[in-house]
Amino acid sequence: MNVDFVEYPDREMLALILADKLASQLGQHLRTNQQASLCVPGGTTPAPVFESLSATDLDWDRVTVVLGDERWVHGEHPRSNSRLLRRHLLKDEAAAANYIDLYTGDATPDEALPGLCARLEPVFPITVALLGMGNDMHTASLFPGADHLAAALAPDAPPVLAIRAEGADEPRITLTAPYLRNAINLHLLITGPEKREAFERAQKLDPLEAPIRALMDNLTVHWAE
Numbered sequence: 353m354n355v356d357f358v359e360y361p362d363r364e365m366l367a368l369i370l371a372d373k374l375a376s377q378l379g380q381h382l383r384t385n386q387q388a389s390l391c392v393p394g395g396t397t398p399a400p401v402f403e404s405l406s407a408t409d410l411d412w413d414r415v416t417v418v419l420g421d422e423r424w425v426h427g428e429h430p431r432s433n434s435r436l437l438r439r440h441l442l443k444d445e446a447a448a449a450n451y452i453d454l455y456t457g458d459a460t461p462d463e464a465l466p467g468l469c470a471r472l473e474p475v476f477p478i479t480v481a482l483l484g485m486g487n488d489m490h491t492a493s494l495f496p497g498a499d500h501l502a503a504a505l506a507p508d509a510p511p512v513l514a515i516r517a518e519g520a521d522e523p524r525i526t527l528t529a530p531y532l533r534n535a536i537n538l539h540l541l542i543t544g545p546e547k548r549e550a551f552e553r554a555q556k557l558d559p560l561e562a563p564i565r566a567l568m569d570n571l572t573v574h575w576a577e
């Protein structure tokens with residue numbers, strides 16, 4: 353386990369400094385590579401980081417953005433993670449980024465897997481991956497007790513899997529642990545005392561109980577109250 357825990361004075365400072373860090377890691381990669389990839393979480397936490405990042409001057413047309421997971425709902429549904437991205441990240445400077453939408457409109461996420469695996473191939477290894485985490489220690493859509501969790505944690509997992517779990521309101525599609533873990537730069541964004549306590553607890557648990565534990569090999573955690 354190799355975890356660097358960074359504590360910020362408040363959420364505003366966290367958003368500014370973290371966005372700057374992500375942009376500088378992308379920029380550094382683009383100095384010696386034609387393309388970079390950025391994987392981001394959905395949910396309720398990352399919007400302020402996205403706002404700051406979207407205003408950053410970067411060769412966004414050489415950056416491909418992908419979500420770490422998506423809820424199987426249409427793109428304008430309030431629970432759609434893509435909707436969050438379109439409103440807070442894929443605008444201003446970042447409007448020039450390429451975006452690979454995990455939601456394909458197929459009836460189920462299972463049907464989308466073969467096409468998505470092929471489309472996602474060029475984003476790996478991910479240049480910069482930002483993860484989120486729920487109080488139940490799930491990350492992306494790797495939920496404790498999910499139907500395909502063991503397969504999604506396995507070293508030979510495919511890049512994406514369809515997931516159903518009690519804690520998730522709808523079917524999901526998720527990037528799997530080996531592809532997230534293999535990111536060149538791996539970050540976790542969490543806020544509030546409950547998530548800090550959940551992260552600390554997860555360090556002593558098995559990934560099947562606390563999926564975030566599977567991604568603690570080279571992880572920088574960004575936390576504010």
Ligand SMILES: O=C1O[C@H](COP(=O)(O)O)[C@@H](O)[C@H](O)[C@H]1O
Nearest residue numbers: 393394395396397484485486492
């Ligand atoms: O369902 C999800 O939850 C996690 C955590 O979300 P938050 O609302 O607690 O910030 C998120 O990282 C994931 O992308 C999302 O689909």
